[in-house]
Amino acid sequence: MITGGIRVLNAGLPLIVDGVPAADVVQLDWRPPAFGDAHVAEIAVSLDDEITHDANRRAIAAVHAVRPRLVAVRPAREVIAGMGEGKVLLHAGPPLDFGRMCGPMVGALMGASLFEGWAATPAEAEQLLRSGQVELAPCHHRSAVGPMAGVISPSMPVLVVADGERRAFASLNEGLGKVLRFGAFDEEVVTRLRWMRDTLGPVLDAALEAFGPIDITSLIGQALAMGDEGHNRNVAATSLLTRRLAPTIAALPHGIEVLEFLAGNDHFVLNMSMAGAKLAMDAAIGIENSTLVTAMARNGVEFGLRVAGTGEQWFTAPVGPADGLFFPGFGIEDANPDLGDSAITETLGLGGFAMAASPAIVQFVGGTPDDALATTRSMRRITLGPHPAYMLPPLNFTGTPSGIDVLKVLDTGMLPVINTGIAHREAGVGQIGAGVVSAPSEVFLKAAVGLRHARDSR
Amino acid sequence: MAALDSTFLIARVLPRLYRDSVALMALAAATEKRAGVIRVGAVMATPGNIEILERSDMRPADLAVAPDDLVLVVRAVDADVAAEALDAAEAGLTAAEVRGGARTEQAPQTIVEGLALDDGLTVATISTPGTYAPAVVEQALRHGLHVFCFSDNVSIEDEVRLKAFAVERGLLLMGPDCGTAILDGVPLGFANVVARGSVAIVAASGTGAQEISCLLDVAGCGVSQLIGVGGRDLSSTVGGVMTDLALDMVAADDATEVIVLVSKPPAPEVAKRVLARLATLGKPAVACLLGLEDSDGPVVVRGTLEGGAIAAAELAGHPLKVDQPGSALAPTLVTGTVLGLYTGGTLASEAKIILDRAGVEHEILDLGDDEYTVGRPHPMIDPAERSSRVVQAGSRADVGVLLIDLVLGHGASVDPGTPLAEAARAARAAAAADGRDLVVIGSVCGTVGDPQDIAAQRSLLRDAGVVLFLTNAAAARYAAACATAAPLGAPAPTSKEHA
Missing domain, CATH: 3.90.1710.10 (Enterococcus faecalis V583 domain)
Known part of the structure; x- marks a missing residue:
């Protein structure tokens, strides 16, 4: 009756598929989507259709076609x-x-x-x-x-x-x-x-x-x-x-x-x-219905996110200080909340997303080269595809994960990893450390609502 | 910082040793955690870094370094602690890799990731918290999967929306709050191991479908498909949309020769429409709609599960005998009311209908109902709660008959018979100690193929004095007979029984 036979994807209790041959079951390690916000989860799923997929294909192609000089x-x-x-x-x-x-x-x-x-x-x-x-x-x-x-x-x-x-x-x-x-x-x-x-x-x-x-x-x-x-x-x-x-x-x-x-x-x-990353990402600004992130930036008070389908609109959330490694004599209490436009590199697929290329950097979080590979692999879960020009030798020359999809972030609960310097909170003291931070989940929740609104008002 | 005056600052220079600043910061942070260590610097001795040491009061006055030296500086409470910390830090610079290259594959976490792992998947089974179920169900449907949704606490608005979405795509949405299905012989959720055969069951009722499928297994005609549609499908709000799709699918299914629709009493207008539809499927159909009067027409209507199973088995050419010859049992006369402690909701409903028709006073509880399962698992999964209620029933002087079910099959407890038998024995003992006779009557919903071993489960109950019948309806009829036959104050003879 069911074409393709009964082959089951199980989200939840294993006992539900007690009677299904194990070879025909994929058990998910399921967890609540959209950082636990059921309302936004439904919005995100409602956007996950061919209209969005088509817009995203065009958006990432436009980004990857840019050759900045x-x-x-x-x-x-x-x-x-x-x-x-x-x-x-x-x-x-x-x-x-x-x-x-x-x-x-x-x-x-x-x-x-x-x-x-x-x-x-x-x-x-x-x-x-x-x-x-x-x-x-x-x-x-x-x-x-x-x-x-x-x-x-x-x-x-x-x-x-x-x-x-x-x-x-x-x-x-x-x-x-x-x-x-x-x-x-x-x-x-x-x-x-x-x-x-x-x-x-x-x-x-x-x-x-x-x-x-x-x-x-x-x-x-x-x-x-x-x-x-x-x-x-x-x-x-x-x-x-x-x-x-x-x-x-x-x-x-x-x-x-x-x-x-x-x-x-x-x-x-x-x-x-x-x-270069900015030039590439700007190519996707305003592509209707695309859920591709075009900018992540921090002003020391708020983290801002822009998405292709909502054009110039910013989705913001308060930003905290980056926890990382500090220069001698400094600690997290001295750190300014996260700052700078440099996360545009992660937006394209560099920085934290290209960690596999740079095992030295992963030590900011006490990691090993294996962790660097794992970080890059984990960013594949939230991106639209590999960058065609930025190859990672340690990952068999696959491209770095490129193009953050708001819907994938919400679906997986995996936040973009951003490598960052840490500024002293007082003007003029300068850099006091460096570390790895995650974008705040709130901006992705807001972006889904904004994208739904943009879709509905067209 | 005045406190620094009483501390010790020592540096160690490692000439022409290079380490990445990140590695050095990690090393400093690790060394700083040692007891008695106040602050650690581990830097390449560039002018910039030396200035940083200077500014943070971490540069020993006598420090002489070249920019390509590596310098370790420790400020600690005493000289020994500082020296040990320096040793540890230096050892850390040459530490061997501790973790190997082995990497465990991460299990997929989302519908999309599951499909990426195996694109041959056809059905999603969803038992997430109800709050998230609509999103997960919609996502599965969008990816072309039939959905079996065990989750409950989904709003009826979401159910209507998602079922419309599924029907548009020709996909089954079984549920929400769907307990059982058998698709092409594969059981999902709470389902019994029944022989494959010729009768398809479309069910808006979980244990109702299980009872009928088990009886069809006994009859020998077996089951082609069992499609649960969720208990609200035949409500006027949902309007039976998934029942319609399921009926279309079994009507087109080559393995199916007879179709049974089973539901608790549907909304009258929906019942009317569904009955008309059953008549046009091109295959003989039985509408097993609990509580309706039995009638024979183009569609056979039966008001009990047992009646529905018998009618379907008959149509499939495998007549089912419920009351076996020679097994007629004289009622055990009791005083008091009938208390039903059920784990199966539809089984409880069927018992109520039979007792109502017999005019017997009763109190039938569906312990799988939401009001009894807040914060605890369904009694089919965890029998403890029902067992304790069975024990308590023994001390209720107003109860003369205790009516129970025992549901076997996939998903059910591994050995539900043992705790129930113990509880029944305790209840009867308590009643006897009080000078009363408590008649415990029941049925086991299961098949010889079920993982729990139905024969052993039945023996456990019989040994505990439970009077067993093949069907829940037969058990309820016997309970009614015991209760109605009892003149007030009459002595209750003991019983033996066979199912």
Whole structure:
């Protein structure tokens, strides 16, 4: 009577299939879906149809078709929409009123105001920001991304990443120590920003002009084979980029200064990796009915999630501090809530998702290389498919799990793993550790409701 | 920090040894957990890291290092503790891998993951908490699986919606709150091991379907399919949509020659429609609708499970004799009422109908009903609760007859007869000690193929003095006879019986 015979998938009590031959039973290790929210579980299931599947196939294909190339390094005001005139500062994460911002974010905005010459003293800078005379907007709203505080001001040089007409931007990485992105804003920080504006940016731009664009996909792909995961470990990618550009840079005025800077900054390529991921993910924004996550970003107060089918809408939830390993003398009590746009790398399938490429990183959670493989495998449960260009040697060169599906997150209860740096909660202290965090479940619950609403209102 | 003044800070430099900063932070964190250790630094001695040590008051004044040295620094309550911690940290740098490469496959957790493991699956059995059942059921249906939903506490609105969704796709949604099915010979949930044969049962009642399937096994005609549809399917709200689909499927099933529909009394308008439909299936049909008057027409209607089984067996060419020749038993005359302690809901209903018709005073409890199962398993799975009630019945002076069932088969308790027999013996002993005779009457719903060994289970009950019948209806009739035959205050003779 039943075509295909009686072959049973059992969700629940084993005694229900007591009488079924064991070979014809798949027993699930079932657990409540949607983090235990039955209402959202039903919404998620209601969306799990051919309309969604088709939209997701188109969305992930669009993302994977993007081939970002680093083409230029230009002042933000020249290339980022809406930064040409007036006092505009971009920041990491979803939108947030200045009054609610965390210490490092406030410090970075103050530092940027000082750097731009909008204020002469930190007190003036803070007053200016509090007065509302500076327009604040998320980087993500301007095709840009920035790590940690992610502050971009009009004079700052930014990486210009392109594929055809598409553009994405990211700030230049300042290195470790006292840096703006961790909220430091003293003279040392501002001096470095000036040097980056006057020397680093122009030299890199000239080098790219002379050398030609850098294919980010192939560079990151190579780095994955060399122990990077494209987020928290960037030493291989930075070395590759520096090696490639060194002959050109060395011939330029101030070239050696720039090479010295690159040699001392293991994380320089992080921002390029982020901009490449941003360019790719933006290709899916607004694809109706797609449940693909297009951005995960934190502003130090809230975690924000964007999904293809709901376009520019943010789904937010309070974010806590990352627990990880701390530099000597610091602990979780010193940590700022999670911060930065860098989770765009995980959104594409790098970082935590590519942990298998980078066993060194898994030690942040006291793990072994086996755990690194397990982490990557577990992210397969929530993604739409392997990335065609980012191969993982330890997993037989399968692609890194790419494209988070909100419905799969809710179905499995598996949250995206994000590798992250940890900032001190006070402005200016800087990085105090690094670790692995999970996105908060609440944003996925809200996203399902938002997707259902979007579907129903069409 | 003034407290630091009385502590000891020691460093150890490991020249030109490289470890990843992540490994070093992990090492520091592990070493910091040692008793008496206040703080540990384990870093490559780059200028940046030395500055960090400096800022956190962790740089010994005499520290001399090169950037490619590895430095371990420990602050502890005394020098010995600090030195031991340094030793431990250094040992940790060269620690062998402790965990091997072996990796256990993770069991699938979701419908999608289960299907990814085996795309030949055809049926989902769902017994999750009722709150989540609608989502899981819908997901299974979306993936083209027939669904057997054992979960209860699903709203009737969800049932209506999901059944419509299933019918659109030509899929069975058995349940919610479906206890039994036998599809193409494969039992799901609480089902007895019955011979495959020619009669299909479509059931809105779990133990009702079990009783009929067991009697058809006895009759020798066997069962082709048993499709449970959930107890509410024939309500006016649900409207019998899954009954309709199930009837279509068995009508088209080559193995099926006779069809039995079994249900507690359906909504009248639904009953009317379903009866009309049964007449058009092209196969002989029996409507076993509990409590209806028996009638013979294009569709045979029977008001008891036993009646339904006899009619179906007859149509299938294997007549079933319930009252075997020579087994007629004189009623044991008792005083007091009939107390029924049932684990099977439909069996309880059938008993009520028979006792009502006989005009006998009774109290029939379905102990599998929600009001008795809050926070405990169904009595077919765990017989303890019913057993204790049986024992208690022995001390009730108002009870003269105790009527019980015992359901065997897959899903049921491994040996339900032993606790029930003990309880019956205790109850009868208690009544006897009080100068009363308690007649315990019952039937065993099961087959010779069931895992529990029906012959042994019956012996246990008989040895405990339980009067056993082949069918629940026969047991109820005998209970009625005992109760009605009893003139007030008459002595109750002892009994022997055979099923």
